[in-house]
Amino acid sequence: MDKLELTKMYKTYYKANTEPELVGFGEAPYLTIAGQGDPNGERFAQAAAVLYAAAYGVKALGKAQGTDFTVPKLEGLWWVESDQPALEVPRQEWRWKLLIRMPDFITGALAAEAKEKTALKKKELAGDITRVAYETMAEGLCVQMLHVGPYESEPETAERMNAYMEARGLVQNGLHHEIYLTDPRKTPPSGWKTILRFPVEQRDLS
Structure with missing residues (x-):
């Protein structure tokens, strides 16, 4: 394959x-997870781990259906809810959305199924897996x-x-x-x- x-x-x-x-x-599909806090903090690290777990869950489901792919690079969107420049805002108030791009053939339904299976397999992440979303962005x-x-x-x-x-x-x-x-x-x-x-x-x- x-x-x-x-x-x-x-x-x-x-x-x-x-x-x-x-x-x-142009438009592309992603798995995403949003949060707030210092990028060097535990909350950020946990979000990245959860997002990767979901991405590999999608990969496994795709492979089982004959469409395997390599999970690509981690991405992040960053902003602050303040009129101040971002670097003047405490890092604990930074907001972020982590993303991993998906192949075009990955649908929201397939991503949802992968999340369910990942939650059953990795019970320590089950509570956070629900925060992972399937989105498109252009x-x-x-x-x-x-x-x-x-x-x-x-x-x-x-x-x-x-x-x-x-x-x-x-x-x-x-x-x-x-x-x-x-x-x-x-x-x-x-x-x-x-x-x-x-x-x-x-x-x-x-």
Whole structure:
């Protein structure tokens, strides 16, 4: 059985340059889980573990039906419910939605069935599995850039992206999006690779 590799099928989605660039993306399905708190905290780590468990549950069900795929990279949407800049808001108040992209043939019904089976198999996660949702998202036009290094230095990359947007009359019209290309447990911070992506639109000059 051939195994579908989403990172190879959607190369432009999982690849970015070390300079800001303008890209576009259509609708795609995801498994998601939302929460609030410090990304270095237990709540975030538990949410990621639950999301991966659900994703591998979907993979197992797909494989049983003859459509196997490799679970792709973890992603995150980030925001704060405050008028203050995000970095001035306590990390405990940061809000996030973790995502794992699914193949187009994965339906909401199949995802729901996989969640049920995962809850039965991994009873320690059963309470949290209900928080996992199946959603579709279409970000459209985006500015993105590859950030290399620790997460704490991402503001430097974001500043370059904002300068690129300003020069082209673009404004952000969606959530701060990150795709984590490296496993921080296996790679030193200097080698971490993260795609930063901002949905954008043309500035209204009227």
